[in-house]
Amino acid sequence: MHPSFGRRPGTVLRGPTHPAAVLLLLAAVTACxxxxxxxxxxxxxxxxxxxxxxxxxxxxxxxxxxxxxxxxxxxxxxxxxxxxxxxxxxxxxxxxxxxxxxxxxxxxxxGQLLMRPVLALAPCPTAPTPTVPPGSPSGATVEAAPSDPTDALPQGTAPPELAARFAALDCAQDRNLPDLRVAASAPALAFGSAAEHGVWYKFALGPASVNSADIVGAEASFAAQEAGSWQVRLSFNAAGAKDFADSTGRLADLPGPGNEFAIVVDGEVMSHPYVREAITGGEAVISGSFTREAAEQLASVLAHQLxxxxxxxxxxxxxxxxxxx
Known part of the structure; x- marks a missing residue:
């Protein structure tokens, strides 16, 4: 079975105390x-x-x-x-x-972070943008390369209250539609990009189990063991640690995509790794395609909530x- 698009094969959600797995994220936290x-x-x-x-x-x-x-x-x-x-x-x-x-x-x-279970996801292709390479004859165009179809398969089922909207979502027209202001306790729709394939995708997500209020620390660090990439290490308070452990334990027993967690930052799905086991210890690592600047920026907003x-x-x-x- 192909892993869902938007994450690399074998991407696993876990805490930093489990060396064999990792939580991956696409992309890098007064008075007058x-x-x-x-x-x-x-x-x-x-x-x-x-x-x-x-x-x-x-x-x-x-x-x-x-x-x-x-x-x-x-x-x-x-x-x-x-x-x-x-x-x-x-x-x-x-x-x-x-x-x-x-x-x-x-x-x-x-800097609003929500961890929501994935209920359904589907490719959300946009029309390719024609480009004219240097030296081409006047009027010549080149179409953007198509995305990898093996990773763009619809998965799961949207809940009844979201099904019609989920089916109608169009990334080209509704890119700014993610349910940023929907209550964390309610299901929501969101978009995310699969940078490795150059496509966007849409999600139907369940109620959040962990949110920004549960974060007590966020720090950008260099992860030499992850192909020399940058990552963001999160620490949760006691309530967040318990909710995270309980939720990941439940997801680990479900078939895909129900065993995936969507990491939603400011309404956009940054990654949706799958879960193999309950994550205990009150910490998680976000890593993947971060530059140093992106990791530091994400850590700065997550560590200092408004x-x-x-x-x-x-x-x-x-x-x-x-x-x-």
């Missing part, structure tokens, strides 16, 4: 005040980069101050220095020296202090 650290630019620095995040009208002063503190902690984890946060009304603005747009965008992500939901604005460049616009 100034941040800590020394400036990463000299006194002659010319610009700062800013991003503004806005909370709902029900946000409290305490919520905003805690969020600003966590945003500074995320920035520090990514190596940003001289980071400043200001709170005005229900908006938090974060600034850093120089061209820091990529890292500021990373720290602004919600107490409220924030809407992100565009990144802007600020002129140096004392200059006219």
């Amino acid at each position: 005040s100034s941040g800590q650290g020394t400036a990463e630019t000299t006194a002659t620095a010319t610009t700062r980069t800013a991003i503004t995040l806005t909370a709902g009208t029900t946000a409290t002063k305490e919520n905003l101050e805690q969020s600003a503190s966590q945003l500074r902690a995320r920035a520090a984890a990514l190596g940003l220095t001289d980071v400043r946060t200001t709170i005005q009304g229900t908006a938090i603005t974060v600034t850093a020296p120089g061209d820091a747009g990529e890292k500021l965008t990373a720290i602004a992500k919600p 107490p409220i939901e924030l809407d992100r604005s565009a990144v802007t460049t600020l002129p140096p202090a004392g200059t006219r616009p």
Whole structure:
């Protein structure tokens, strides 16, 4: 039987205390005040980069101050220095020296992690994008290579309440539709990409057994034993460790894809490894196709959870202090 697409053959979900298996993931975590650290630019620095995040009208002063503190902690984890946060009304603005747009965008992500059992999955192909290679005659096009069909087989059955929506989902049209705001206790739909095959796929998922509130630690590290890749090590609180062990124990006895866990971060399925045994010990390892930057960014947002939901604005460049616009 072919393993489901989106994970490599033999990919297994487990805790770091079991050397023979591993949890794989596709892909790499205040108050109104100034941040800590020394400036990463000299006194002659010319610009700062800013991003503004806005909370709902029900946000409290305490919520905003805690969020600003966590945003500074995320920035520090990514190596940003001289980071400043200001709170005005229900908006938090974060600034850093120089061209820091990529890292500021990373720290602004919600960082919501859910581990949901896979009920059904199916390929969700998109139309190939024609490209014209250098030197081709005018009008010549080359179609994108097709994905590997052996790994793109529909599996499982969506529950009745999700069946119609699941069947109708189209990655080309509905890429931004994942049920990010659906309660963790309810089933949900989500998308993910199988980078190794260049395709997207859709999932029907069961209620979450572990979520971000259960994470007490997340750290990026280099895994020499995993072909020299980067990984993120997670630690759960007591409740999360018990729920994770109970859930993985139940899944291990099911046929595929029911024995798979979807690792959902901010509404996107990052990976869906299968389970062979109950995972005890309160820890798990996320590894796979991470670069160092991707692993550090994921670890920074998972380790420093925001107490409220924030809407992100565009990144802007600020002129140096004392200059006219």
